[in-house]
Amino acid sequence: MRRGRLCSRRTFLSKSLTGLASLGLADKFAKHLIALGQETSLSKATDGIITRPFGKAEQRLPVVSMGVMNADDQDLVRRAYELGIRHFDTAATYMRGRNEQMVGKVIKELGVRDKVLIATKIPPLSQDERARMGNEKVKNFCLDSVDQSLKRLQTDYIDMLYLHDVQDVGHLQNAGIRSALETVKSQKKACWIGFSTHTNMAALLGEARRGGFYDVVLAAYNYSMSENAQLLKAIEEAAAAGIILVAMKTQCKQSWYLDEFEPSARKFYEGKLWHTALLKWVLRHEFFATAVPGFQNFQELEEDFSVAYDLSFTPEEKKFLEDRNVKLAMRGVCQQCYGCVATCPERVDVPKLVRAHIYAACYPNIAQARATLEEIPQGQSLERCLACSECKAKCVNSVNISVRIKELKSIFA
Numbered sequence: 001m002r003r004g005r006l007c008s009r010r011t012f013l014s015k016s017l018t019g020l021a022s023l024g025l026a027d028k029f030a031k032h033l034i035a036l037g038q039e040t041s042l043s044k045a046t047d048g049i050i051t052r053p054f055g056k057a058e059q060r061l062p063v064v065s066m067g068v069m070n071a072d073d074q075d076l077v078r079r080a081y082e083l084g085i086r087h088f089d090t091a092a093t094y095m096r097g098r099n100e101q102m103v104g105k106v107i108k109e110l111g112v113r114d115k116v117l118i119a120t121k122i123p124p125l126s127q128d129e130r131a132r133m134g135n136e137k138v139k140n141f142c143l144d145s146v147d148q149s150l151k152r153l154q155t156d157y158i159d160m161l162y163l164h165d166v167q168d169v170g171h172l173q174n175a176g177i178r179s180a181l182e183t184v185k186s187q188k189k190a191c192w193i194g195f196s197t198h199t200n201m202a203a204l205l206g207e208a209r210r211g212g213f214y215d216v217v218l219a220a221y222n223y224s225m226s227e228n229a230q231l232l233k234a235i236e237e238a239a240a241a242g243i244i245l246v247a248m249k250t251q252c253k254q255s256w257y258l259d260e261f262e263p264s265a266r267k268f269y270e271g272k273l274w275h276t277a278l279l280k281w282v283l284r285h286e287f288f289a290t291a292v293p294g295f296q297n298f299q300e301l302e303e304d305f306s307v308a309y310d311l312s313f314t315p316e317e318k319k320f321l322e323d324r325n326v327k328l329a330m331r332g333v334c335q336q337c338y339g340c341v342a343t344c345p346e347r348v349d350v351p352k353l354v355r356a357h358i359y360a361a362c363y364p365n366i367a368q369a370r371a372t373l374e375e376i377p378q379g380q381s382l383e384r385c386l387a388c389s390e391c392k393a394k395c396v397n398s399v400n401i402s403v404r405i406k407e408l409k410s411i412f413a
Contacts, residue, residue: 049084049308054117054289055192055215055244061087061117063283064308066301067248067292068103069094070365077106079298081116083305089218089246089292091121091164092149093371104153119160119218119246120149121196124167126377130174138176139183146184160216160246161190165375167199169207178213192216192244198336199351202234209234209241220249221288223281223321224333239287247291251278252333254362272303277317279307296363331397334358339396349380350393350401356382357408366411373412382412 051060065087066080072095077088088107090099100120107113122145130138150156161184166172172195181193194216197204201219208214217238225231239245251274275293283291295301313321320326340350352372360369373381385391386409391402 050311052286052289059117061290062308063288063290063311064279064305065089065246065290065292067294068099069368070294070296070363071099072102073297074102074106076295076298076301077103078110080301080305081106081110081112083301084308085305086115087117087119087159087290087292089119089160089248090153091123091162092145092152093121093123093164093368095367096371097148097152100149100152104155108154113155117159118153118155119162120153120158121162121164122146124163124165124375125171125177126375127168127170128377130171130176133176135174135176135179138174139180142177142180143183146180146189150189157188158190160192160194160218162193162216162218163195165199166195166197166204169200169203171195172204172207172211172214181213194218194244196248198249198355199338202230205234205238205243208243209238214243216244216246218246218248218292220336221247221282221285222250222252222333223278224252224330225335226281226330228335235285235287245288247282247288248294250282250291250293251275252330253294254333254358273316273320275300275303276307277313277320279304280311280313280317281321283307284311294363332399333397334395334399335397337396340393340399340401344391344393346384346388347380348382348384348393349376350405352376353382353385353408354399354401354404357404357411360411361407369411382408385409 049062051062053059054061062084064085066077066085066089068077068088068090071077080088088103090103092100094100095102103118107116107118122142125133125138125141133141146158146161149158161181163171163177171177181190184190185193192215194214195204195208196218198220205217205219208217219235221231221235235245279291279293282288293300293304295304334351334354336351336355338351341347344350352375356369356372358369359365359372376382382405385405391405393401393405395401
C-alpha cells in the first residue's frame with residue numbers, strides 16, 4: 001500500500017480483521033453512570049471482536065489494543081496480533097528505544113505493516129528545556145526524534161505520533177514543536193498527531209479542542225477518576241469536537257491501594273476479575289476509540305483481550321465495582337493531580353516520583369522508572385528527598401506518599 005493513501009482510503013477492518021464482525025455503535029456518548037452498570041447501546045460482538053471508528057476515514061479498531069511499554073518478549077507482540085490486536089503503542093523512551101525496535105521487528109517479520117496502526121512518542125521537553133533551546137532547536141529535536149523512531153520501527157510512516165507526557169498548555173502551543181509536527185505530517189511521516197498526558201488533563205483536552213491542531217489524545221482514565229466531573233466533561237467535549245481519544249492506565253495498577261482492604265475484602269482481587277471489570281468500565285465510555293492496557297505476559301493478554309468480545313459486566317464484576325471497599329480503595333490510586341506539590345517544603349515533583357515508584361514496584365519496570373526520574377528537572381527529583389528523614393508531602397486523597405518515597409529511595413539509593 002502506498003503511503004499517500006494511508007490516512008484517507010485504507011479499508012482497515014476488511015483487510016486486517018478478516019472474518020471479524022464490523023459492529024456499529026450508537027451515536028450518542030455513553031453516560032457516565034450508565035458505564036457503571038446500567039444497560040447501554042453498546043454493540044456486542046456475538047460473532048466477533050467489538051470495533052470502533054478511528055478518525056474520519058474508514059479505519060476501525062478493536063476496543064482493546066496493546067500498550068507495549070512493559071513488554072520485553074517479542075512473542076507476546078506476535079501473539080497479540082494473532083489474537084486480533086491491530087494497534088501497538090510504544091515510545092522512543094521505552095527501554096531506550098529497544099521497545100520500538102521490538103515492535104518494528106515483529107511487524108516486519110509478520111509482513112502486516114498495512115494491517116496495523118503503530119503509535120510512538122517524541123520524548124518530553126520541560127518548560128525550562130524549551131525556553132533554553134529556543135524554537136529552532138526544539139523543532140530539530142522533534143524531527144530527529146521522529147527519524148530515529150522510524151529507523152527503529154523499520155517503517156517509513158507512523159500512524160499516531162504523540163508528544164510524550166505533556167503537562168502544560170505551553171507545550172502544545174510551542175512554535176518549534178508545532179512547526180516540527182506540521183513538517184512531519186506534510187512529509188507523510190505521520191498520519192495523526194497528538195499528545196499523551198497523565199497530568200492537567202482537563203486543561204490540555206480543552207486546549208486541543210479549541211486549537212484544532214491535534215488529532216488524537218492518549219489520556220489516563222480509570223475507575224479511580226469516576227467522580228472527576230471536570231475531567232469527564234473535558235473528555236466528552238473533546239470527543240464531540242472530533243478529537244480521537246485513546247485510554248491508558250485503565251486498570252489502576254498501583255498495588256499499594258490494596259493496603260486499604262481488609263483481609264476479607266481481598267477476595268475481589270483473586271484471578272482476573274479486577275482486570276476485566278476495570279477495563280470494561282473504561283471502555284463502556286464510548287468516547288474512547290480503544291484502550292492500550294500494558295499486559296506483560298500471555299495470561300494478562302488473554303484476560304484483557306477477552307473484554308474485546310463483550311463489554312457487559314458479569315454479576316461478579318458488577319459486585320466488585322459497587323463494593324464500598326473497592327470504592328474506598330480507589331482513593332489510594334494516584335491520579336497525578338499535583339495537589340500534593342504545595343505540601344512539599346522542597347517543591348519536588350512528587351507526582352512524577354510516585355509514577356516512577358509505580359513503574360518500579362508495581363509493574364515492575366525498572367528501566368521505565370529510571371527514565372521517568374531522568375525526565376524530572378534537577379532540584380525537583382529524588383536527590384532532593386535524600387536529606388529529608390520524613391516526607392511531609394500529603395495527598396489530597398489517600399496515597400501514602402511518605403511510604404512511596406521511602407521505597408523509591410531504597411530502590412534507587
